Amino acid sequence: MKPATRRLGASLALAAALLASAAAIATAEDSELVIFDWSGYEAPEFHPGYIAKHGQSPTFTFFGDEDEAFEKIRSGFKTDLGHPCSQSVVKWREAGLLEPLDTSKIEGWKDLNPGIMKMKDLATDESGTAWFMPWDWGNTLLTYNSEKVSADDIKSLKSLADPKFKDRVSIGDNVDDAYALASLVIGLKDWTQMTDEQFSQASAFLREVHKNVRLYWTDSTEIVQALSGGEVDLAWAWNDAAVQSAAAGAPIKNTRDTAEGQSTWVCGYVRLKGAPGSADKAYDFLNSVNAPEVASFLLSDWGYGHADAKSMASIDPAVVEAQGYADVEKFVDKTLFQAPVPVTLKQKMIEEFEKIKAGY
Structure with missing residues (x-):
């Protein structure tokens, strides 16, 4: 083994x-x-x-x-x-x-x-x-079941909010990864300079994703099990989710080729x-x-x-x-580096993400 x-x-x-x-x-x-x-x-x-x-x-x-x-x-x-x-x-x-x-x-x-x-x-x-x-x-990036999701369906990170994936999506119960995803979708690569308007746009996207979320994963074990067991088909996850799922024989892959890119930490x-x-x-x-x-x-x-x-x-x-x-240059191309954000902005993210997960 x-x-x-x-x-x-x-x-x-x-x-x-x-x-x-x-x-x-x-x-x-x-x-x-x-x-x-x-x-x-x-x-x-x-x-x-x-x-x-x-x-x-x-x-x-x-x-x-x-x-x-x-x-x-x-x-x-x-x-x-x-x-x-x-x-x-x-x-x-x-x-x-x-x-x-x-x-x-x-x-x-x-x-x-x-x-x-x-x-x-x-x-x-x-x-x-x-x-x-x-x-x-490494990265937080789009991860998917290659037997159930076609390459044409995952050209954009916006696919996580596509109604066709209702109840088949998972993102981390992690405020940093969530707002990194949303920042990329709204075209923001440097989240340390996020304006109030951009924060609202990012939060609105996460609310759309929430409609599709089956579970908010809390650690690698949970998302690997969810992907490998067929509970979810599309996820915003760390590199190891695809690596460990593939090692267990599941058809799980990740992609760096979305229009908006990936997050690096x-x-x-x-x-x-x-x-x-x-x-x-x-x-x-x-x-x-x-x-x-x-x-x-x-x-x-x-x-x-x-x-x-x-x-x-x-x-x-x-x-x-x-x-x-x-x-390495290609690895970090189209990436949002999870740099430290101002404390006040981070607190806003934490409070808003809790509301989003609760359906508000």
């Missing part, structure tokens, strides 16, 4: 437990390092060096989205490392939740992708202080202020996830790029091309 298939089976078994708690503990192993992460990233293939050195994995707890994670940490939840994405880093930092990174202890720091590292307000602030180690990057690791565990083990973990074999697993089994350019360069070119990363 392929690793992706094994992971999918394990994730499906885990899903029920995750419903009971937003911070369910998947593996209570090394108590000296607790990582607050997305479900699935506890896979030992992501940190083999840590296991080799310490004899076990860290302890992992999970969140459904970054806003949930932010509120939990702000309310006093203690953890050592977190895994937010590009659109949330500034918010977490300005809220005083983060501890600066000592880049001298991160072996692959100088090998991180230059294009990612130069993005404003991401890895470092204006003073040069590092707060975030970019690690995984970068996620990575941060140290939390007041972290109760071992700082040395935190850096051991950060070093372990930057290894070449980890980049290969991330790309081949999840469909995501690795931020360590040196590790990416070590991967079989055929695998890189198969996942669409051979031409």
Whole structure:
């Protein structure tokens, strides 16, 4: 059985437990390092060096989205490392939740992708202080059942609102991905400058999509199961949804060829202020996830790029091309990068998206 298939089976078994708690503990192993992460990233293939050195994995707890994670940490939840994405880093930092990174202890720091590292307000602030180690990057893009949906029906992201797909659509229960989708549809590539009129247009489109939505997926396990099981035929989902579904034998594909494009995000690791565990083990973990074999697993089994350019360069070119990363310029063409948005705009998005999901 392929690793992706094994992971999918394990994730499906885990899903029920995750419903009971937003911070369910998947593996209570090394108590000296607790990582607050997305479900699935506890896979030992992501940190083999840590296991080799310490004899076990860290302890992992999970969140459904970054806003949930932010509120939990702000309310006093203690953890050592977190895994937010590009659109949330500034918010977490300005809220005083983060501890600066000592880049001298991160072996692959100088090998991180230059294009990612130069993005404003991401890895470092204006003073040069590092707060975030970019690690995984990829897309939210149109994903579909190739046996039920024709290529002619998915030339535009607007297909998600086409009445012919009523009750056959799923988008993430994630405000960032939702408004990235809507921004692309209204022709907006830089959502940090969204006007009130554009916000209204984007929200109106999401209301049209809502009419077709069968479910708002909360994690990769749920959307993979929905697509593979035939519950939905069209989705706005992350790269791994198609990769894992195909590994399980389902006819699920994604496309970057829509008229409006796709959304690109970068996620990575941060140290939390007041972290109760071992700082040395935190850096051991950060070093372990930057290894070449980890980049290969991330790309081949999840469909995501690795931020360590040196590790990416070590991967079989055929695998890189198969996942669409051979031409980075083409990869990010027609894309909306999920950069941090102003706090007031983000709060508007959160409040409006809740109304949309409730049918208002």
